[in-house]
Amino acid sequence: MTGLSDILHLLYTANLWQAALAAAVLLLLPALGGVISERSGVVNIAMEGMMLTGAFFGVVADLAWHNPWLATGVAILAGGLMALVHAVVSIRFHADQIVSGIAINIFAAGITVFLVNRIYGIQDVGHATQSELLPNFNVPGLDQLPFLGQVLFQQNVVVYAALILLVLVHIVLFRTRLGLRIRAVGEHPQAADTAGINVYLIRYGAVVTSGFLSGLAGAFLAIGVSNTFVPNMTDGRGYIALAAMIFGKWTPFGAFVACLIFGLGQAIYDNNSIIHVSPYLLSMLPYILTLVVLAGLVGRSSPPAADGIPYVPGSE
């Protein structure tokens, strides 16, 4: 069992946990988006596409203006715009939300590479030149703590932002009137409508927010963790975020725990040079774990009652 002891040895290094937290945040942002969207009753499997769109437009804006902050704003808006398409199609046109989500993901994969080709004239490679990066930030004082300092307080700015957003989303969803409304709309839209809540408005807001969060994750990926756009660079992270959302039973902190587990797996994977287990087998783990959770072996995980059902006023 050399593989296992190698992993155990890795687990003692702060480097690993630092990387794990960053990897977890890449998943956490779209997962939080998924939680918000699905809590309002709109199934969202399109985080992958929204993230990819954000990554692409983030790089484009960064190359144009050499300002990562502005670029991040553009990425967030681009993600939100893709989400708005999903929202209009699913809410206004009562479309099947899964088909719409698949369409978003395919559209994003196609349009980004198409535009790379149109803008930079590169045939299907998609490598733009270097861009200005979102900086790391060491929290003064705290970053000197042994072990924890490196793991928690020597991170990219997006990591801190994501952790704040995590708490914020939890508070909004479970401690405010707005959160109560979002959850009401997702559980029983007819009743919510009767109580005077604007079902469509809440759902539009929730879906577009999921796009903002996914777009931010895309920016972190393209101009934080790496510094270029590569075709399909999200590499299934939006789908792992979906798994994390389910794993976490549609709650922000549950999703965060799942993201940490998956992020740790990713970090171990990235250190594969010193372990002897095939990294590819290791990569299956998030998906297998999610199936195990779905099978009810670790307690039931069921979606909000009206998740995925278009709301038509007056219908029962």
Add this chain to the structure above:
Amino acid sequence: MTIVRRVVGGLAMPLGSVVFAFVVGGLIVAATGGNPFSAYAGLVCGGFGIGCTQGENPALQISNTIVFLTPLITTGVAVALPFRAGLFNIGAEGQLLAGSMACTAIGIKFSSLPTPILLPMVLLGGMVAGALWAGVAGVLKATVGAHEVVTTIMMNYIAQWLLRYLIIGGPLQLAAGTSKSLPIGPGARLATLLPSDNSLIVFGLPASVYRVHSGLFIAIVAAAVFAFLLWRTTLGYEIRAVGQSQRAARYAGVSVRRTIIVTMLIAGAFSGLAGAIQIAGVDHNLTDKYFSDTTGFDAIAVALLGLGSAVGIVLASLLFGALHAGGSVMQSDAGISSNLVLVLQALILFSIAANFLGAIRQLIPGLRRQAGAPPPETPAAALMTEAAAASEPGSQAT
């Protein structure tokens, strides 16, 4: 008269969606400084061998289209059949990969066996592997009500990583440093329609460059089997009954659990067959090309555009096969990235799902339906009403 109207009405939606996609796609090309007409001319040349200007060989282009459409038919069926039972199989891709992996493994392990024994073995092996892959989702749906969309997505990724493991450092790897498998034995290969003979010249090219293979006929038979199964057998009746209303099906004495599991098993077998045919007929080994294969996702568009019927699926496969074959010609001739094909595909999906056509019709006074008529339901929603209802807690499959 009503039959004519129904046929025309049935064709209007898919044709309208395709037109919508091409118009919007053309606008995107034009808005980014390209010429949509030359882009589409490239697609038509690459897909159907018509109107080529850069010396492409029409016969070769048609051959490529047929190679692309073959797996789309079988995976299209694998998505359409569960649709009828109210199940959404997003896992055709994973099931296809499972089929191709099983086919390759068997084709390598027993590479010395003769064709009459080995070829059925690899094809059946692929079907069994695909069926098992889909069966996981079927069993989880039928027993604990886990949503098949989520479970099939997970199974897709498990298949992707298993594939990487097998051919990069795993037991099927050709040699260290490569990312492909050993080739399958000669007995495991499907015959090409033309002999692979360089001295025989067909339509101006050596016969060996045409990759069209006998898997096409298997795929067409699969589509016919699908139609027969759905409309002429008890199981088909049960599948449709479960799709219409699980409660009513239960009252009629149909075991909903059993039907869900059997439907997914059969669907997976169709996808697995597609994967096995790709290996046995085209590639003869697993390569990293399969890492980015999207056949199983294209199949969703095929099934929806084909309105879940066998004939529709074959026609929609022809369209998407031609788009795939045409993409590369469009890129080389017109300088438009072949990724435009993905954009078109997504637009077709949006249009079908949202029934933009119905919305547009409402805006044109002459075409507006009489007041009081119920709004036309979107086909995807009609196919999936039960899938949505089944995700409600308390109405889980029992």
